[in-house]
Amino acid sequence: MATSKLLVSTLRKSLTSPSPSSSFRRFSTAAEEAVAPASEPEDSLNIKGVKISARPLYLDMQATSPVDPRVLDAMLPYYLARYGNPHSRTHLYGWESDQAVETARCQVADLIGASPKEIVFTSGATECNNISVKGLKGSIRRDTGLVSVMAVNNEIGVIQPIEEIGKICKELNVSFHTDAAQALGKIPIDVDKWNVSLMSLSGHKIYGPKGSWEWAACELAKKEMEYDDKRIRALQERLLNGVRAKLDGVVVKDVAVSSGSACTSASLEPSYVLRALGVDEDMAHTSIRFGIGRFTTEEEIDRAIELTVQQVEKLREMSPLYEMVEEGIDIKQIQWAQH
Numbered sequence: 001m002a003t004s005k006l007l008v009s010t011l012r013k014s015l016t017s018p019s020p021s022s023s024f025r026r027f028s029t030a031a032e033e034a035v036a037p038a039s040e041p042e043d044s045l046n047i048k049g050v051k052i053s054a055r056p057l058y059l060d061m062q063a064t065s066p067v068d069p070r071v072l073d074a075m076l077p078y079y080l081a082r083y084g085n086p087h088s089r090t091h092l093y094g095w096e097s098d099q100a101v102e103t104a105r106c107q108v109a110d111l112i113g114a115s116p117k118e119i120v121f122t123s124g125a126t127e128c129n130n131i132s133v134k135g136l137k138g139s140i141r142r143d144t145g146l147v148s149v150m151a152v153n154n155e156i157g158v159i160q161p162i163e164e165i166g167k168i169c170k171e172l173n174v175s176f177h178t179d180a181a182q183a184l185g186k187i188p189i190d191v192d193k194w195n196v197s198l199m200s201l202s203g204h205k206i207y208g209p210k211g212s213w214e215w216a217a218c219e220l221a222k223k224e225m226e227y228d229d230k231r232i233r234a235l236q237e238r239l240l241n242g243v244r245a246k247l248d249g250v251v252v253k254d255v256a257v258s259s260g261s262a263c264t265s266a267s268l269e270p271s272y273v274l275r276a277l278g279v280d281e282d283m284a285h286t287s288i289r290f291g292i293g294r295f296t297t298e299e300e301i302d303r304a305i306e307l308t309v310q311q312v313e314k315l316r317e318m319s320p321l322y323e324m325v326e327e328g329i330d331i332k333q334i335q336w337a338q339h
């Protein structure tokens with residue numbers, strides 16, 4: 001990934017070179033290290049009791065994405081020089097931050113066809129979902145209801161007919177909330193057409209920072225949506241064809257196979273999304289989600305194919321169940337003895 005011009009030119013100079021005339025302490029070089037993970041000593045990755053020989057490939061873009069260097073460039077002045085509180089009404093620092101927040105509001109609104117005054121910033125989609133759903137519940141009367149539907153599913157990529165759902169809600173006069181965290185910047189969104197009352201979005205899924213919104217990410221998402229879509233689809237095809245060419249018995253549904261979302265990755269339970277779709281427990285347990293993003297390369301895809309094939313072959317070699325499947329035995333019909 002290209003490094004941020006500003007990060008390199010400004011931060012490196014100002015934060016890491018000792019200034020003889022300066023009485024300031026030298027800061028840590030964390031920023032410098034952050035953009036150069038390749039310098040990591042190979043045997044240094046020892047985390048949660050697991051020793052990892054090298055940094056693994058990252059194919060979990062639905063969980064979160066790296067910050068686009070262009071977004072970082074746009075953000076840095078607001079961390080280092082223009083760091084006013086937008087609520088400070090009495091000085092330049094406050095005014096310029098306020099202006100930046102208002103610009104951000106306009107750009108988010110523009111990406112989803114909303115009006116800037118309809119945009120409320122939260123820490124992410126989880127908080128937004130909670131505020132929307134719980135907040136609405138409080139004001140709902142007996143004879144009204146709330147409909148909440150995820151626009152694009154974060155495990156299997158299913159796109160819901162949000163416009164039609166919105167129409168039904170309008171007809172029945174029911175408030176409509178949609179979690180569009182995985183839809184933003186990937187498919188066109190128009191809040192008016194969709195007739196949504198409340199929508200949850202998340203900046204860190206579209207190469208913005210975690211925890212807050214960044215307008216530059218929205219502006220870029222609008223500009224790059226078509227290009228990203230084509231490129232990611234091509235990488236997806238490459239991944240699927242690569243795995244299918246070397247492994248039989250791989251079931252692939254449209255976009256991605258899934259081991260569950262980031263929200264449920266701590267649990268050993270199979271994906272509730274797949275279970276709700278009627279997928280058998282063994283299939284749900286053995287599914288993997290690949291999340292490809294703007295900065296994923298063909299080399300990373302090829303490596304992912306190689307590693308996936310290697311691991312699946314190794315597991316199949318070790319598995320007596322796989323041998324039985326190969327012999328044509330339906331393992332679902334086996335009555336297992338209790339011990």
Ligand SMILES: Cc1ncc(COP(=O)(O)O)c(C=O)c1O
Binds near residue numbers: 063064123127203263
């Ligand atoms: C559809 C969807 N909604 C909500 C979330 C949670 O978002 P955040 O991390 O911004 O709270 C995720 C994260 O994976 C998601 O995919």
